[in-house]
Amino acid sequence: MSQLRKVSYLIVLIAIILYLFLAQTVFAYGNVQYGFSINPPSGWSVEEEAGEFPVTFVNYDTFSNINVGVEVTSKTLSEYVAYSKPSLQTLNDYILVSEGSRVINGLNSYEIVFTMTDDELEYELKQVIIVQNGKAYVISCTALKSEYANSASAFEQSIQSFQLVPNPTPVPTATSSPIPEPSSAPSPTNEPTPDAGFSFPVGYAVAGKNH
Numbered sequence: 001m002s003q004l005r006k007v008s009y010l011i012v013l014i015a016i017i018l019y020l021f022l023a024q025t026v027f028a029y030g031n032v033q034y035g036f037s038i039n040p041p042s043g044w045s046v047e048e049e050a051g052e053f054p055v056t057f058v059n060y061d062t063f064s065n066i067n068v069g070v071e072v073t074s075k076t077l078s079e080y081v082a083y084s085k086p087s088l089q090t091l092n093d094y095i096l097v098s099e100g101s102r103v104i105n106g107l108n109s110y111e112i113v114f115t116m117t118d119d120e121l122e123y124e125l126k127q128v129i130i131v132q133n134g135k136a137y138v139i140s141c142t143a144l145k146s147e148y149a150n151s152a153s154a155f156e157q158s159i160q161s162f163q164l165v166p167n168p169t170p171v172p173t174a175t176s177s178p179i180p181e182p183s184s185a186p187s188p189t190n191e192p193t194p195d196a197g198f199s200f201p202v203g204y205a206v207a208g209k210n211h
Contacts, residue, residue, distance in 0.1 A: 029055055030165060034070045036137060039161035041066070041154035057158065064143035064151040066158050070135055077131040081110045084129070084138075091116040097124070105163050107132060115145055124148035128159055137162070 029046055030037040031054050040046050040057040044066075047056045056067040073080055088094060097113040109130040116123055122145040130137040139162060141155035 028161065029057075031055065031068075032165065034068075034137075035133070035135070035165055036068065036070070037161075037163050037165050038068060038139070039158055041158055044154070059151065059154070062143065062147045062151060064141075064147055064154070066139065066141045066155060068162075069138040069140065072134060073131060073136045074134070075131065075136070077108055077110060077129065080131050080136050081112075081129055085112075088112065088114060091118075093117040093122075102128070104128070104130065104160060107162075107164070122146075126155055126159075128162075130162070132164055 028037050028039045034054055038055075041059065044057045044059050047058060048054060049056070052071050053067055053069045056065055058065045075083060091114075093116055095115045097115060099110070099112045102109050102111050107130050109128050111126065111128045113124070113126045116125070124143055124145045126141040128139040130139075139159055141151070141159070143151045143155075
């Protein structure tokens with residue numbers, strides 16, 4: 001093999017490595033205030049909001065979406081999961097598909113997959129709960145049940161990219177009002193409330209609103 005050809009192969013190899021590296025880093029969404037980063041699926045819209053649901057990734061072709069909810073909590077992961085489950089079980093036609101512990105980038109988490117209906121539409125959702133440093137992070141992935149299989153890979157790639165980052169900005173907490181009862185439709189503009197517990201629809205509202 002000629003020296004020129006060896007150099008050409010080396011250049012191509014370096015280009016491939018750089019492409020793979022950039023694909024993993026350039027498109028990451030980071031939120032310094034809430035102390036996390038996560039990669040949106042390629043081609044999905046990134047929509048930021050103030051309050052306890054800082055970011056939503058949306059596929060407007062299928063209306064599948066992913067969002068990250070953050071709230072202050074004094075609970076452990078197992079306590080938070082137990083506290084949050086009852087609100088899910090009140091959903092229309094709620095059916096548990098699977099649940100169990102998992103680890104994401106060294107972070108212990110708990111995954112719940114379920115189906116439900118709303119306005120005569122059937123949805124499938126995956127929620128992954130992570131509790132670290134006094135905060136609960138809830139990654140919610142939502143799709144019409146008929147579209148869920150098509151979005152499952154995109155959902156999982158984003159979930160597996162989730163990481164905690166340094167957080168110099170304290171997350172505001174509500175201290176003057178009592179803890180509210182879990183709501184079926186939390187407002188995305190509310191500030192995080194300690195131990196309020198996320199209830200459905202975390203991530204679902206975008207899909208439901210567009211049908």
